[in-house]
Amino acid sequence: MPFDVICIAVIGKTNNPLYIKNCSRNAAYPDLKCHYIAHTAIDLVEEKISTTKQADQYLGLLYALEELAVFGYITNTRVKFIIVTSLTDAAIKDQEMKALFRKIHNAYVALVSNPFWDPDAQRVISSPNFDRAIAQVAAGSSS
């Protein structure tokens, strides 16, 4: 894909951070920035789902900074996925973005299917499988 994924965030239904992965190798994007972006993205996700009758789980572009674009996705259980990408010359196609989100969703479903995982515990995701799946998503996007 023609863009780099800088950050992937999973946010719980009570807007608690479940997983923040900084995929960037650029020092200009410290973890803190990922947290800032993921945190503020909740505002936009909420705005989006309250103003529009959202039928699709994919929320599209939430906002774009100078060099970053933030995309959102919400599951039926109100878990939010956020992908932050670098902006490139080529437009990012929704279809590609949806495919990425679908992969994250599948990884999350696999995680939740673990009977020992309590989705209401507000615990940060520490599953190595999930970590691996997200790393694949991030790596796959730039390849």
Next chain:
Amino acid sequence: MHRGEMGDNKRVIITYSYGPDGEEGGVGNQFAEELESRLPLRNIAWHNPLGAIRGSTNSTARIIGTLDVELKRYSPEMFPRAMPGTLYHSPYFLHLYLVTTDDSEVYKATTRKQIQEWLNVVANKKNQEWLIVYLINPDSKGKSARFLGVGASSVFDKIKSDFSFKKERCIRMKLQNDAKDAEAWTDLTNHLKEGITSSLNQQILQYDEDTRRIDQQRLMPGWNYCQYFIMKEGLAYTFEFMNLLEEALLQYDELEASFFQTLAEQGAPWFAKFGGSEPDDDSASILDLQRKRYRDMIMQNTISIFDFRVYLFARQCQLLFRLGRPVAICQRAKMFINQFSRTIHENEASIWPFFRQAWMYSACIQVIGHCDELVAVSTQQQDFMAMYDGVKVDLLQCARFQLDNLGAACGVYPNMSNTINSSAIGPENNAQNGDVKESLAKITNIELRSSLQSSEAFDELYLRITSRAIRSCQGSNRPRTRRILSGDLANLHFARSRYAEAAAVWEPIVGQDEPWPFLDDLFAEKLAQCWKMLKDSDRYLKSCLHLVTCSTISAQDRVEYYVDELVSTSSQVAQVLEVSGVSILKLKTLRFINTIEDDGRCTVTLNVQNLVKEELNFDEVIAKVISTDGIEYACQAQSITLDPGTKDIQLSGQRLTISGTYVVDHVTCRIGKLRLVYHNLGSFHVTGGAVPFSISAGLPDQSLSRDSSSMLQVDIVTGSAALKQGTLALSAPTLSFPFLKSVLHRKSSMEDDASHIKECTIDTAENRIVLPSIDSLERLSFQIPFQDLAKGMESEHRVKFSLTYTTADGISHVWHESKTLNTSTALAISHVIVHNATSPVIRYTLTGKRPNPMRILGLNVSASGAVDPVPLSDVANTVLYYHQEMPVICYLRSKELADVKSTTSAETTTKVQLEISYQDLDAEITNFFLSSLEKLLAGTPMIQFSGFLIRYVCETLVPLVDVAQYALTDVANLPPFVTETVGHMLRSEQTETIAKIEEFLNLFHDRLKTSSGNDVRKSQKLRPRRISYQVESPVPKVLLAVEIRRIDAPDASGHLMIGQPLKCQLIVSPQRWDHDATDLPCFCEISADPESWVFSGKRKRKAILTGKEPAIFPFTIIPIRTGYTLMPSVVVDAAHAKVAIIYHTNSLGLTVRAPSFTTKTVSFAT
């Protein structure tokens, strides 16, 4: 930029023209004014011809609400000459020609020609419509009617025939200044509308055709985008003329899309350069269309990319502005600025270094400024405002980022790593610094440039923009963005050492409802630094407390630092800080042990998990334990060190004396003035009562039978521990204890019998008996009066003992227990006195009143007065059972005269007192066991459990022994020890102690398996209980002996014959006469059985006794029945209290015989 710039209103122009006939009387002018007053045109129906062509599904007519139309007087010069290579967008849509003359001659002569000239010009105009209006002047109408009849219509007809076209281009209007006028005007405006739309459609189709043609040539060499742009823009303009703004906007959107397409396909060879190099380019309004001659530049192919993009965007905004859509403007602006900034970035070589930032900043601020103006004049819904605030936030944020970057470049923005825009970092060296300053000097935005001059000015602008963004966040309900922006604001304050301001911003955003640990902790850490700088120890302590527990600070040195800070600050703070449930520690109560040693303590074992990755030193840990009665106890430990991980700590406190459920209400861990409180640590059932003494109560040892004043004797027996002081209160529902001032108490050692009596005072305030100090192994007894509220109906009473005491170690305890007391007397005693000539005899009857048998240890009869009691029964060591009666006989021997004299003569009454000493058998056994226990305990370490063991003996062991069996067999059997019997008493005890106790009790039971009565009695150190019984005056003052004496001697056989008279005397002889009176009247009555005797003489008599001589009354009786016959009985009534009478013969009898059978012959002489 003013509204004029933005809302550059282009209007459709309708021209009008008229000849000299129109000039006449100003009819033409009047018509123009009339028409103008009816403008603008409303509700124009329009079908988009392109829509039909492009297969648009929206085939319904668009209604143009209002259309501003400008009315202009026609002149042939009004049409500008089209320059080659340019495209003129004609605002002219419709041309009117007015004909007012009704004179055919005039028409023929001049008007027709004029019309023809006019038509030559206007009909040649492309895509413009024309219309001839034949105006019938009402004034002239009269004239024509008068002279020409149909003259007016003939002119109209002529016009029609002269300028005949397929379309109706000639209309007749009759103005009569009445209601019909409106109709005529409506008709005219309809024609106008029709004309305008017709012209419009022609233009649209023309443009469309042209643009499509050019578009098709796109790949031809020499094709120019600018040409295409101008052509398509013409269409957009046309739409705009017609107020069809959305259609116009669509054209621009298509243009923008095709721009990118051609840019991608062919690059941009037709743009001269990138641009942006002109002065003011960085700060001039991007919405100002008048700033440069953009269109000309496009047409001349001299426009730069920068200008072109700005122009395109400004046009889009202009249309949106007219549509009243500030949100859309901001959204597009956001997209455009971000997108174009990247283009600028790519072309940075051709412009000065900070152009991009300066341009972005200015662009954002300008767009917001314009939209704010638009919003201010329109009334909008709340939802709309929220949306607007939302997009505004993004723009303001974008502007601020640029400000950050510029500020960082010129060194007025402090390097802050914690802001959202962390990439804003200053120049690396001074060499660069000079270049930077030079570049920054090129910034033309005055506000921006001045803000970069000094830190103060920068801060002012930074705070203003950020605050504005924060306000907008509030309006758009974006709490999280607001939080982040507030954090940035505080960061700046912090970097500028304005700690109070920074803290004021951070404080409300730390620890919000919605947790985001990473950010929460970041803010908390900064806030802590503020408090430290502000020397606000209290708040700093709170912050440190939060920080040592937060999960995101994982670096060991940071944790270590905050733990050290926590400890040092906790001693500095002015006020005690108490916080509950802080996740520094995790506490769990493991065990709750109430030891049964005499000096035992209550121990709470806590499992403490130190969640901090550092060692923590607590000055004190206190657990508050609350009983079900609400009494609080404390267990504590000092100087506790907790390493990371789990540790068990023991807190000890005074022993719990009362059994029940205890709740570990809270545990307070103290470091300096910081108190960490943890609540609800479980509840435990505790067996209390392992007091180092035993308390019992009952009727006094010494009591009088038939005593009405009731006393209760309380005994306190201590074990190995002494009591320093204490107070005792008794209460019972069925008994009342009157208020006392003092009681006497007796203290005796358990080891020797030496006892002493001492006065003990009562605490009058609370009616509690203040106990003296009691040494170890001592017995304290005292008696207190009570009243039986049940008035003897019940003998068993439940009494609650409530004792507060202080042990030798100075710790005070509270203990209370309820016991059942039996207040009935152990023995009932009654008596009968029997007098005789020598001395009276008292016959006592003892009756057992208690279910448990008792042992009569002995009796003692004492008397006052002239008698000396001599007991005749030996009852020592006999057992009296329940309801058993036991007679005790005692005769009262008269004392010798000398002895009598020694007593006072005044003492006339004599009292005989019987004192029975006895012992309850259960008490005997208890005592035996206790003394055995004492012997076993002496010198062993088990003595520390003496309190518990004494209690065990009294409450558990004694009830196991069958007292009745012991009474009968004189052998006390103790069943073997069963563990369960002590189980509940040792429930809250350590297992080692339980094992020790069980071992000891096994031995104890084994030793005392069988004990003989002798052993039991031998060990008795108990004072026997005594009960006294008093009999008054058993010796009378006057003792009379009453006797019936036979005078005649019986025959040799001593038998009396039936029918044989028997002479008798009733002799009442005074045996003793201590009476003061010399004579005493008395009544005698002899009663003889009439079936046995025939009585002769006085049956009843009155006699005066003198005390010296006996009174003798003779009488005769004859027996009339054989067999043993009782002598007549006598009753003497002396009618005096102090007279006792002895009847010697009342039960005397004799045998009456029939006469022996002899024959006696009696001869009668004849």
